[in-house]
Amino acid sequence: MSTARQLKLGAFMRPVSIHTGAWRYPGAWKDANFNFQHLKRLAQTLERGKFDAFFMADHLALLNMPLDALKRSHTATSFEPFTLLSALSQATEHLGLVATASTSFDEPFHIARRFASLDHLSNGRAGWNIVTTSNPDAALNFGLEQHLDHDQRYARAREFHDVVTGLWDSWSDDAFTRDVATAEYFDPAKLHTLNHRGEHLSVRGPLHIARPVQGWPVIVQAGASEPARQLAAETADVIFAAPGNLEEGRAFYADVKARLAPLGRERDQLKILPAAFVVVGDTVQQARETRARLDSLVHYESAIASLSIALGTDASRFDPDAFLPPVPQTNDSQSSRERVLALADREQLTVRQLAQRLGGYAGLAFVGTAQTIADEMQEWLDGEGSDGFNVMFPWLPGGLDDFVDKVVPELQGRGIFRREYEGATLRENLGLARPANRFFTADQASPEKKI
Amino acid sequence: MSTARQLKLGAFMRPVSIHTGAWRYPGAWKDANFNFQHLKRLAQTLERGKFDAFFMADHLALLNMPLDALKRSHTATSFEPFTLLSALSQATEHLGLVATASTSFDEPFHIARRFASLDHLSNGRAGWNIVTTSNPDAALNFGLEQHLDHDQRYARAREFHDVVTGLWDSWSDDAFTRDVATAEYFDPAKLHTLNHRGEHLSVRGPLHIARPVQGWPVIVQAGASEPARQLAAETADVIFAAPGNLEEGRAFYADVKARLAPLGRERDQLKILPAAFVVVGDTVQQARETRARLDSLVHYESAIASLSIALGTDASRFDPDAFLPPVPQTNDSQSSRERVLALADREQLTVRQLAQRLGGYAGLAFVGTAQTIADEMQEWLDGEGSDGFNVMFPWLPGGLDDFVDKVVPELQGRGIFRREYEGATLRENLGLARPANRFFTADQASPEKKI
Structure with missing residues (x-):
């Protein structure tokens, strides 16, 4: 086994693919939006390819484009992320399950509860892609005429994160004693009521669900603005980045990683995964x-x-x-x-x-053979442009099958991608520490993860 | 096959049982709150027993009791309903999946979307137990110091129902054409934007998810007050009732059924299922x-x-x-x-x-042999006290196994309970019509279901 630095690979999924022409490609599953059997097969293929996680993209409104354009697009609709990923948790054993959830149009009590529940259902494979939702059409679905401005959205997102993680820490890991003889189901000394009153949110708690298997589900963020970078440096485990090329990727990587030490965080405790659209052929042509x-x-x-x-x-x-x-x-x-x-x-x-x-799709793309794609990925990894990628497939299932059957063995052969999952949880596979419980310090944790 | 009136049977579930002493009973699964394998086995047993539905009880706060009492109770925590039922949808094929969701502390856009998604994932087995949430502790978890008063909660619930069902009707059943040749994924003429502006809610829509398999998931309500009865008569498919005895049951049944004709609804299009705690023995003693x-x-x-x-x-x-x-x-x-x-x-x-x-548990209970329990259930059915029951089991899995192995065959032998599921969806099994789409009248529907 090589000791080279290892790629982490997520799959950024829309059921039919991220590419708007994909549903018309020969052999594509054009009805996957509401066909769970297709999605089950895709998730199982990702697991066969030892992917870290299935990232579910999401929107809180119909995409904002003219109907004449929208009617061409398979992205108009799909399953809701929590219901889909909960169902997929029973079709997979190792694959991380990352759902997008908005800090602008949902309640921290609901969010904390659902991710904790998904983490228990999946035995520690849940991740939360925190988005602040900048789509004004979404606001209109939630009784709001106007959006919070950018800085306010980020201030609320930061407070929202602190409330959600505080709710996850409501119970010590060993709170549930279930002692039949003494009739004590839990130890009340190991229950903490949050009593949060902040600028944007007021939430009493406690959460009525045991502490997640991972302590906290994995925290994912996107967004490249200054407040987004700082929020990610303070709170994220994974950044879903979108550089256009290696030069931009290196600049982003250096900027965000440099923010960690002043915050008391280890450099390897935040994984940066650029989105990459990958098309595999037997020849480059x-x-x-x-x-x-x-x-x-x-x-x-x-x-x-x-x-x-x-x-x-x-x-x-x-x-x-x-x-x-x-x-x-x-x-x-x-x-x-x-x-x-x-x-x-x-x-x-x-x-x-x-x-x-x-x-x-016009963002970063690797288009070539398994060898040339692996060359490019290795160049990013060795050149500190990324810690891995969030891969997007050109059409499904074929584009994913090609990646798993051709590119993954090439990466494994070079010793830069796992042959077997390293751990039992998404955190363990990503090499991330389990967060300490801020209220119960005896809980199992590694010290480097700070709130 | 007998043509006698048929019982409909739901199972009202907390993971460890509704009875607060259940977790200490010999053989009980005391850790079922966070053990999905146990819940999967319970759901599959219910399906073996041809139950109509799994009803997931829910709270939006830790139960409001002193810690010294609460610490004795296994009901303090459990999985969140949507994540649990979505996972169970993949472990069952026929069982209805009914989740509780609050009209006071959630958004109609989220609720409409999640139930539609669960309905698609389960091929038409979702149900929504509408609750207005009267627990003041829940309000404190959602930034609210005070609860809406009773009448206001019901006014909001009624409007909330209209918005959710309106969002479910966003797309005609045949909107998704997915025509590769013309590049038309859906027909824009079959998409409706709700544009709701009411007293309590403002929601633009449309919902970005295809119309549910059942048209609308099955609507369930509890609550016995005057506004609750009227709301149920206007909008519910199933009432989860809680009479203490047959006399009370008959009075409630007569009152609610009499409200239907003036609303233009058929008498059999609203099923009344009292909660019943059932303990089975080889002898009554x-x-x-x-x-x-x-x-x-x-x-x-x-x-x-x-x-x-x-x-x-x-x-x-x-x-x-x-x-x-x-x-x-x-x-x-x-x-x-x-x-x-x-x-x-x-x-x-x-x-x-x-x-x-x-x-x-001190509510309505049937405690006896399979024969005496079947006698009582038949008396309620024949005496117009109910259309079936929402059964609660004394402990799990044993109390459920006893019911399925002993009581169900007795009911089947009398011709008052199915031997096989009648239909493919929860609505079909309950004998309920598929609702018309209020915006697209050509959609497949039976006429008696009104908005």
Whole structure:
């Protein structure tokens, strides 16, 4: 067994895939949104591939796009994360189960309770992807006309985190004695009432559920803004990042890791996993053709709208099958414009191909053979661009099968990915310490995890 | 096959049993609160016994009792209902899965979404037990100092129901076309945005999840007050009732059923299921001894507090092993006092036995052989006291096994309980129509179910 640094791999899942053209790909499971048997098979394949976790993406409203574009997209609907992951907990044994839950439109008592319950049901495999929800359409589903502003959302999120983790610590690990002879089901000295009264939240507690198996479910965060980075450095176990290339990845990695020591946290106690869209072929050329075919399944009328927004000009007036003509600069979104122009130039894409790339998936991608993909992942790992990846598959189940059957053995052969799960819980597999109970210090814990 | 009227049977479950002494009973699964394997086995036994549904009791706070009493009780904690029932959906094929959810401390968008998701995961077996939550301790877990008053809670509950069912109707049953050739995943003409603005709630919608398999999950209600009865007559498919005896049961049944015709509802489209605690023995005497033993496992100090409250006097000053002395009348709770005195007299219980009965379970109970229990159930059914029962088991798994192995065959032999499930969904098994979609009238539905 190599002692090289090991990749951690999550799978960032929408039931039909993250790519908006995926449902039209030959062999794709286009009805997976409401077909649990498909999702069960996907989760079991991830477990066969020794993935750390299934990350369930989520929204609290129908995606905000014109109906004429939305009707092309399989992402309009899906199972709700808690019900889905609870069901998947019984179809898997090792795979982590990470649900997205919002600090803006839910109650900390409910959130603490559900994640604790999922952690018990899965024997320690739950994770909470904390999102502050910036979608104004979501607010309208919860009786709110206006969204909290960005800084207020983060202040509430921080307080929300402290309340949820405080509720998880309501009971000492050994509180439940269940002594038939003395008729004592639990020891009242090992129960703590939170009595939280803060700026945004007031929650008495205690939580009426035993302390989670992991102490606390794994805390995941995304978001790259300054308050998001600081919140993550203070509270997250895993960051789901979205750099566009290795250079950006290294800068983000260095910035966030440098924030840990001043907070008294160990550098390896926060794992940074960039999102990576991975397309596997027997040759690089074949992988590129697969991706081109997938992109071509994005409906053109939806796609061209994405390109118009990115360029800040009406792109529908261009010849779809020619290269992009010179595009005048505008005041809008210069950075996205520059990025799109560079992409068109680098890959020699026509207007149609460029639009469909943006309408499909345009973030960081590894497109090649198992060898070239493993090379790139290793370069990120060795170059301190990441601690692993949150992988997105081009279509399902085929894109996932290819990854597990071809890329995973290549990574294992290089000694940078596990052949067997190291531990029993998601925390153990990720190499994260079990948090101390802030109210009962005798609880089993490693010291480096701070509140 | 007999054409006699058929009993509908739910199981009202706390993981360790509803009886507070149950965890100390020999062979009881005292750790079932967080042991999913036990709950899976219980659900599968219920399905073997052809039960209609598993009803998950719930609270949104630690039970409100002194710690010295609470520490004796296994009811302090358990899995959260949605996560538990979602996991159980994969361990069963026919059993209905009914979760309690509060209209006072949750959001209609979340509630609509989770029940729809559970309905899809279970292929049409979800039910929603609507509660308004009268526990002031729960309010403190949700940032509220004060509870809404009773009438306001019911007004909000009614509006909440209308919003949730409106969200369930967001999509026509045939909205998802998934036409690869035309790139149309859904037909936008079959999507409806609710735009609800009411007195208590403001919810835009639409729900981003396909219409539930059952149209709407089965709506269950408890509560016996005037507004509760009217709300149930207007909106419920099932009432979980709690009469103390057949006379009370018949009065409640007649009252609620009479409310249906003026609302345009069929009499058989609302099922009334009283809670019944059932103890099975090979002889009546043996069943009584089993119950006495179970009651004796309720801790005396906790039990005597319950008796003091019921009598309106400090019962701890009485000799525990003598019969109750004359108890002076007080202004408090005269009806509960009368009922307790009658119970002590009827069953010739000592102070200790009486206290432990109250501390264990003191509602409607059938204690006897399979034959006498079936006689009583048939008397309720034929006498229009109920359409079935919500059965509670004295301890688990033994009390449930006895019911399924002994009482169920007796009921089946009399032709008043199914030998096989009639339908694929909970609605079909209960004999309830699938609700029409209020926005898309072409959806498959029977006409008698009104909003």
